[in-house]
Amino acid sequence: MNWLLLKGLVREQRHWLDFPTKMEREIPGTRVHVLDLPGVGLASKEKAPFRLGKTVEHLRERWLPLVAAEAGPWAVFGVSMGGMLALEWAHRFPEDFLAVVSANASAANLSMPYRRMRPPIWWGISRVGLTRDPVQRELQVLSMVTSSRSQDVELARLFAAFQRDKPVRFQTLFRQLIAAGTWRAPSKLKAKSLILLSEGDRFVHPSCSRALALRLGAELRTHPGAGHEITMDEPEWVLRTLADVFRLAPLVPR
Secondary structure, eight states: OEEEEEOOTTOOGGGGTTHHHHHHHHSTTOEEEEOOOTTSGGGTTSOOOSSHHHHHHHHHHHHHHHHHHSOSOEEEEEETHHHHHHHHHHHHSTTSOSEEEEESOOOTTTSOHHHHSOHHHHHHHHHHHHOOOHHHHHHHHHHHHOSSSTTOHHHHHHHHHHHHHSOOOHHHHHHHHHHHHTOOOOSOOSSEEEEEEETTOSSSOTHHHHHHHHHHTOEEEEESSOOSSHHHHOHHHHHHHHHHHTTOOOOSOO
16 A cells, blocks of 8 residues: 655654654555645745645645556545645545545634634744744744654754755745635545544644544544644554554554
8 A cells, every 4th residue: 555644734744754664664565655745845945825725736746656656556644734635635536545544634614713723822833933043943843733742852953954954934834824724624535534633632622633524424533642743642553543444464563
């Protein structure tokens, strides 16, 4: 099975850390591919669209050559805004993926704005914008999105290095916020769908994922303590869950 991974707001493929490698190593027969959203990482020179549908079109143009080179079925897995993109993609192009996984996402037609982005997060984002030291900025972001690594200075230094290498412009953040904020979930998908939910998510209220699962008739799996960045906090749990739901063969211990 080929898996396409999509990150969220102003995050690039390097922010997956070693999750893609773990996925390939611990679920035999899995091949993992990662694409950067317009405006970040390897696509930092592209302009981020104001609508997620347009973002899907940009990503699909870069994905189709991968399909031509890799035999076998495909699935897509996204976190946060990446999860919204995964669902939108599976809706717009129902033949592209056999399976779609969305973690800690939300939709404008299902959840109120103060649940899609919790009020303390708005203050947190403002603080990040006013902080000059790049490592401190990344520590502030980590405190909002992870429950296990919020004080990981080495990780903050690594992420700050990503930003120095491929700076994300404010314009990209603004456009992505508009695109994510206005996204509306479809009513159904052809692909087998899984929604992952983190009860410890300080960024998006867990009810948003429950609403998505209910609307789509998707399977819902919940982790009791992970934060918004679930693959950073609980990668082994995510891999076991993917293997269980999609009947893959994990090597990770239960």
